Amino acid sequence: MSNPADLKYSKSHEWVRVEGGEAVVGITTFAQEALGDITYVEAPAVDDEVEAGAECGSIESVKAASDLISPVSGRVVAVNSELESAPEIINQDPYGKGWIYRVATDALPDDLLDAAAYEAVCAQESH
Amino acid sequence: MADLLKTPLTAWHESHGAKMAPFAGWNMPIQYEGILAEHKQTRESASVFDICHMGEFLVHGAGAKEALMKAVSHSLAELAEGRCRYGFILNEKGGVLDDCIIYHLGPDSYMVVVNAACCATDFAVLSERLPGLVCEDVSETTAKIDLQGPKAVEILEDFLGEDLHNLGYFAFRYTTWQGKKLLVSRTGYTGELGYELYIDAGSALALWEALLRDERVKPAGLGARDTLRMEAGLALYGHELDTEHTPVEAGLGIMMKSQADYVGKEGLATVRERLLPLELEGRRAPRHGDIVALGDEEVGRVTSGTFAPSLNKAIAFAWVRADKAEATEYTIVTPRARLAARVVSLPFYKQGTARTKLASKA
Structure with missing residues (x-):
């Protein structure tokens, strides 16, 4: 698995990258592979307050639709508008250009996983 | 998954990285490279699809045409040998038991191609509606591979070494490939030029692999088959067609031209x-x-x-x-x-x- 070691992960397959006082959120390789070709992303809007563990949007692929669960709490400060016309960026680069939104936040929830613990979750779900 | 049926190609799909899923009781490939890529490949070049799960029946015997025309909605009166037609097996109310293509193979000899999910029911219904005729379910020994895409004609001509420009839409003929009888039908479910190929199940894997040696061809799964058929506006049994709706309600009234007194005809008046x-x-x-x-x-x-x-x-x-x-x-x-x-x-x-x-x- 190619989950970057500097990120934190949720059991619902989102990732978080801390950059200064902000947290960048996206979905993992495991999630995008399970969904297949992504065709639509409903992201939260700028200034929305998202809550860790709560649904804040959705991701649709040709065959499925899946809730987007925010791994962090805080105010949304930016969303990736490129995903509106090219949601397949998430399939191509889930940890880079496929980021979904940024949140202003002071702290991450304690229950987020490191890459190794997250991969154990994925291994279990693959069975 | 142990109870799922396997086509002659299931092992090939699994060993080539396909995402597999149950479909109508069969373990089928949903995608290989990705649905969008396979969709595009089919619109721009050509793809092969494993459609071995579908059912094939042979119907023959004296009076087969007249008897079939009462059993199904297809207008067979003018259907020449070497041509096939789309239509329905209806229940008494005019609801759709299945949609199917009927091939006119020869004098009083037909092949009926049905959906996998309906195969057993269809065979029981047709056998009952066609007393005195020989009805054979040849699904298990018949493999079906679809080659679909704008380049399909050139590809198949190169492959078989014969002219297919003279094979019109909804026409078919027998040819041979490596000594095996191969039925080539210019039909499909993608909206693109293409062929449905029927061959003995034992030759399916060899045919599949041989077609894929042409670099213009790639495999496509049921995921792309669904997006392609949707764009082409083609109905899928169990979704757009079911026992509670008639073909007329489904917008297919234009196909109901048969003059025969077939089962379900009266029900078509109710919308x-x-x-x-x-x-x-x-x-x-x-x-x-x-x-x-x-x-x-x-x-x-x-x-x-x-x-x-x-x-x-x-x-x-x-x-x-x-x-x-x-x-x-x-x-x-x-x-x-x-x-x-x-x-x-x-x-x-x-x-x-x-x-x-x-x-x-x-």
Whole structure:
């Protein structure tokens, strides 16, 4: 698995990258592979307050639709508008250009996983 | 998964990285490289599809034409040998037990090609409706591989070393490939020019691998088959067609030309709902079961919905109450959103090459 070691992960397959006082959120390789070709992303809007563990949007692929669960709490400060016309960026680069939104936040929830613990979750779900 | 049926190609799919899933009791490939890539490949070049799960019956014996014409909705009176036709097996009320293609093989000899999910029921119904005729279920020994895409004719001509420009839409003929009898039918389920190939199950893997040696051909799964058929405006049994609706309600009344007194014919006069093709503004797709509303009133249900890769927007089919089916715009209520939809004409995707008239080679 190619989950970057500097990120934190949720059991619902989102990732978080801390950059200064902000947290960048996206979905993992495991999630995008399970969904297949992504065709639509409903992201939260700028200034929305998202809550860790709560649904804040959705991701649709040709065959499925899946809730987007925010791994962090805080105010949304930016969303990736490129995903509106090219949601397949998430399939191509889930940890880079496929980021979904940024949140202003002071702290991450304690229950987020490191890459190794997250991969154990994925291994279990693959069975 | 142990109980799922396997086609002669299932092991090939698994060893070539396909995502597999159960479909109508069979373990089938949903995608290899990805649905969007396979969809595009089929629209631009050609793809092969494993369709071995579908059922094939042979019907023959004196009076087969007349008897079949009472058992199914197909107009067979004028159907020449070497041609095939789409139609329905109806119940007494005119509801659809299955949609199927019937091939006129020879004098009083026909092949009926049915959906996998309906195969057992269809065979029981037809056997009962065709007393005195020989009905054979040859599904297990018959493999079906579809080669679909605008380049399919050149590919198959190179492959077989024979002219196929003279084989028209909904025509078929027998040829041989490596000493094996091969039925080549210019039909398909993608909206593109293409062929459905029937061969003995024991030769399926060799045929599949040989077709894939042509670099213009790639394998495509049932995922792309579904987005392709949706864009082409083709119904899928269990979604747009079922026992509770007639083909007329499904917008296929134009096909009901048979003059014969076939089972279910009387039921066609009753129209309770109409199947509407709907196009949406954006990429967000309605799904099977979503509510169709006119203002605040619920008037119907979505049968199939998908993002349409060649149109870059979402499309859907929906059953709408007949007295509410004249509107041009509806709202589709999904669990997460209300989507504006407008009624469009079929096919959704109008650049398909399926019906291309090929000029006969001199």
